[in-house]
Amino acid sequence: MTTRITELFGIQYPIIQAGMVWVSGWRLASAVSAAGGLGLIGSGSMNPELLAEHIRKARQATERPLGVNIPLLRGDAEDLVRVTIDEGIRIVFTSAGHPGKYLSLMKDAGCVVAHVVPSLKHAKKVESVGCDAVVAEGFEAGGHNGYEETTTLSLLPIVADAVGIPLIAAGGIADGRQMLAAFALGAEGVQIGTRFAATVESSAHDVFKQKIVESGDGDTVLTLRKLAPVRLIRTPFAQRAVEAEARGAGKEELAELLGRKREKRGMFEGDLEEGEFEAGQSATLVRTIDTAADVLRNLLSEYRGATARLPEIPES
């Protein structure tokens, strides 16, 4: 399967496992890469030393291309970038910050750089600063989200029309039908989070994996809009955030409510009451905890099946 994305990253299938805090360490990333996709180590929950360790273990586990996701808003983002380069990684997905930050550092080292955005305006900036690809992520995505609330279906075609660099679709994609939809909309690759969070190789706590599997329609919610919009599974903490928002709580009150370390307490430690569990609307489609390789296999076979079912329009 060849697109500009498979060629850019040197991978077999244009399927990228999203870098996720507390979830995508070396085990998940290397499993996805070994199966022909692109695995990303999520450095957002790692200090530079731990990141170096994860990169080494992942590179021992597979010789295939691997990437790292780096949130640019982190105070020590430059250290994460340097460790990534020093440890031999040449694929970087940046997010949460200005796409031009540390870009020349990475390009000088020979990196291919993609940047994640939630809106058309940001996508244009990604191209203008010189990134190699753009990830357009819709409202249905788990975790941090944009203020425009533009959905994947609405965002992809306008970004495809506006930029010349290859487009990766993110947000709401868990099966091969949705992957085909993303390609119909102009994407040349897909970035998948929630589906990979609930795999055998994910470092998410079993409680988190189980919550994803059990989630039905309406069981995630975008909240903390005045602070930094985030999509969460409706656990007790998320519900408290929703209620605070509904009564008009301001940024400060929300920041206090959120406090610290809720991501770790939820996704890594499995604290259902106080933790935060980031997941996308596609959780509804995740019904089993599979291996990463099986997820890829299923995506490809569902993609083929959905392609075969498409009705043709006769030329009139």
Add this chain to the structure above:
Amino acid sequence: MTTRITELFGIQYPIIQAGMVWVSGWRLASAVSAAGGLGLIGSGSMNPELLAEHIRKARQATERPLGVNIPLLRGDAEDLVRVTIDEGIRIVFTSAGHPGKYLSLMKDAGCVVAHVVPSLKHAKKVESVGCDAVVAEGFEAGGHNGYEETTTLSLLPIVADAVGIPLIAAGGIADGRQMLAAFALGAEGVQIGTRFAATVESSAHDVFKQKIVESGDGDTVLTLRKLAPVRLIRTPFAQRAVEAEARGAGKEELAELLGRKREKRGMFEGDLEEGEFEAGQSATLVRTIDTAADVLRNLLSEYRGATARLPEIPES
């Protein structure tokens, strides 16, 4: 182009023009039907006498199948149903209410009935009461919207998996790429609103049509969540609603702020300051005011183009 939707309604293309208040009178509906799609007269802004007049004019303008959209929450919904049947219409799209309401009345008269829903739970109910098709409408849709905030990309596959009746996709669809995406996700037809609101034959005020054409990414917003969630173009009134919501305004305050007749003042009379302008995120893709026939032609040619660009996965 044959799907269960073209067969159910006896139409050439599985493209349905949404019934829209103040926008889709006889002129738009008959133009869409004459061009091979299915036009719906939106009875939501009509009394029964006016609806009868629109149906007569539409039936004079085309002999092809035509439908009527009826919001079931209206106090006089039964009158609208009876007028629809008496004037010879045999295709009804119901919305905003229990899908079983007046269903036997319509089925006894030989009607084909589809019902519009925003969630999986409601979709299952539509099938269980005996409707012939279900319209699943995502968060990106203009106008009234669901509480789950499920996007079209997330909603379609779970509904397709859960119901046996034909599925029509709605919300966020303005071009042929999005139509193809909807089919990839399991739909057999598409219902399109905003793109048809900005056509020559639409009875929307020119100011409304122009606002749609000018809308960019992020220029619509879902608001009035505590009252009845609705997606609006960000005009001064919408902005006031958003601000009231942010400071925690309750249902009563929002109801007072909304007042009455804002839909008419906006969409039909073009009052930019005080009016309400319902449009979906797909407004971003509407760049010209075309005839309904041209919209259909473009949808079909974009669908073909997008199909030809889909990458194939070789069997491994």
